[in-house]
Amino acid sequence: MSDDEDFMQESDEEQYDFEYEEDDDEQEAGDVGIENKYYNAKQLKLSDPQDAIAEFLGIPPLEPDKGEWGFKGLKQAIKLEFKLGQYDQAAEHFAELLTYVKSAVTRNYSEKSINNMLDYIEKGADESAAVKSIEKFYSLTLQSFQSTNNERLWLKTNIKLAKLLLDRKEYSAVSKKLRELHKACQRPDGSDDPGKGTYSLEIYALEIQMLAETRNNKQLKTLYNRALKVKSAVPHPRIMGIIRECGGKMHMSEENWKEAQSDFFESFRNYDEAGSLQRIQVLKYLLLTTMLMKSNINPFDSQETKPYKTDPRISAMTELVDAYQRDDVHAYEKALRNNQDILADPFIAENIDEVTRNIRTKGVLKLIAPYTRMKLSWIANQLRISEPEVQDILSFLIIDGKIKGSVNQQAGTLEITSAADISRIQALDSLTTSINELFGAVFREGEGFRIEHTSFEDATPGLDVQALASLAKAGGRPAQRPLHRPGKGKPVLTPL
Structure with a gap:
């Protein structure tokens, strides 16, 4: 529900009757006057925001009891004050707004309004003073809903606060907050409460994100597997998108490309169902794993990814995949050179080198064949x-x-070294061995003589067997020399 919506959800317990009181006309006239004041203030928002704030803040005193119009007036005033940098005044009026939650408006309407208000101030926190004031807003909210025993909104607010701390990379504070949240979602024996399965998955998603950012893969793997086993929840698809995305990154770090591809596809599918813009970034990761798997399957063949094939936001990655699958090194290098914005994502920048090395390796093999x-x-x-x-x-x-x-x-x-060279070298080695064995047999077993030279090379210095083998390996041919020259290199024979 938008913060600017001017209607209030009716409570299921609200009953209607037709008893008329004497002051009905007076009450109706008063409501019309308050309503006119509210809409007049809205018209001043753009032209004179400061006067608009004064008008909105003037509405609550006009109501005899805290009601819908006072709640709406305070909401509008807080948003304008925060936008104008009046953070202390905004926090003060936010504390007043929280007093309306108990009885002035319905529970569902108040919860959605408070959540939307917290989202609004988070998005508008562009300076350090604004960021500091956010903690005040969260503190006030938690105090309010803890005192009213509204555990559901207390959990939601704490989860939002943990996410804010994670975005600011305050990991120590995040860890402390997550321990508190895990305890709130557990039974007395320490097991997960099935009735709070949806909140448990949101908490797991935050912790998995933190472990992925801090590269604690050991704990990440344990928590990832535990999160996938939670069956008692119907989580928002965005939550499952986060869990699967972090799982994909974990598998990538282990070079488990197949599991990474599966997780990124599931993450993309969940983000797409949730309407999250993160689906585009995860689709890029999916294309990256397709190349790392050295797969020739078109990643846009599936029903889920097909509509994004011509999306200009992923055209650069599509060019890379196309060039990679065609083994076109030059087209790949050109696409990477002309789309340096791809490397703006640290995860892609970290893994693209492996893809580049793969395609260059394929290019070398193709070139030297x-x-x-x-x-x-x-x-x-x-x-x-x-x-x-x-x-x-x-x-x-x-x-x-x-x-x-x-x-x-x-x-x-x-x-x-060609196959023919290898066969020739093996044949020459075999020939050398055979000649040595034959020489030994002839001269050792000959009657009336014994040989003092036991090596064929010593007996025939004209034949350099090792040189012959080396030349054969190099593809050369040995110089032609006589195996035996008269008067030189003859074997010395002595009588027995």
Whole structure:
């Protein structure tokens, strides 16, 4: 309900009768006069707000008992005073407004009005004095509803206060407030009260947000799983959107892309149902995880996301996903360069480097496929990245077994070992082993002689077996030398 609404919800207990009193005409005339004063004051709000405040504050004294018009007049005066920076006067009149809650207006109407008033002052708190005054408003509200035993509004107000403290990153105060709220939603034995399941989920959502911001993933995971097990509540979809969003971020930190994608999708769906603008930001996170999963599935194929495919607010992320799925490094780099506002979100900025590395890695693999030897500078020029980045990617690919080869840092080249080279090296190694075994068998087992040289290489210095193997690995061919030159390198044989 808007703060400016000029009607009051009727109480279910209110009864109507047709007994007429003698002063009815007088009372009606008085109500008409108060009503006219209220609407005249509203007309002054834009042209002369200070006079409007005086007019609104003049309404409560005109009522013999606290009633609807006095409540409305005080609401309007408080909003104008806060807007004009008259925070002390606004707090004073807010305290007076709270006295109307007990009997002057219905419970539902008063609760919605107070909540809307607190929302209004939070949004209007642009300076330090305004922020400081907010605490006064909350303190007055909590005192009022604690004295009237209105536990529901006490919980709602405390939850709003905890959210305010979280927005201001006062984590110590938030933790203290959350402990107080958890206790209020528990049974005497410490278990969650099923009758307060909706409030429990709101409290869990706030604590999960705080743990996500402070990167306390261990406690976050425990609380996240506990929140998902709460079945006794029908939470507002915005609350589930918050819980799922934080869960997605938690899974991202663990590089669990699949679970992160699932949570971000559920978060988007809940935010969309709640009509929250946060759905756009979470949709960007969903597109980010699609790239990190290296998935070729179009994220806009689902019924929920399809209407946002052409939304200009996510066009930059859509360009990135399109270029990524086509393995077009240049289009990806261009989209990222032309849309630096994407990096304004710290979460995206933190994870986009992994996406960029992935697409560059795919680009390198695609580029070097036809070649066996190339310069690092050529790869860098083709992908428009630096040589150190190329070397880093190639080292990763070699270690990961994606390519067979080596980087010559001194020459600045990459040399790929082909399958044919590997087969030839293995064949030469096998041949060398066989010749050594044959030589040993012939000369060790020969009758009447024993050999002092036990190695085939020693016996045949003309054949450098290790050099032969090395040259074969490098793709070269050994120089042709005689295996035996007369008079030199002959085996020394001695009689037994």
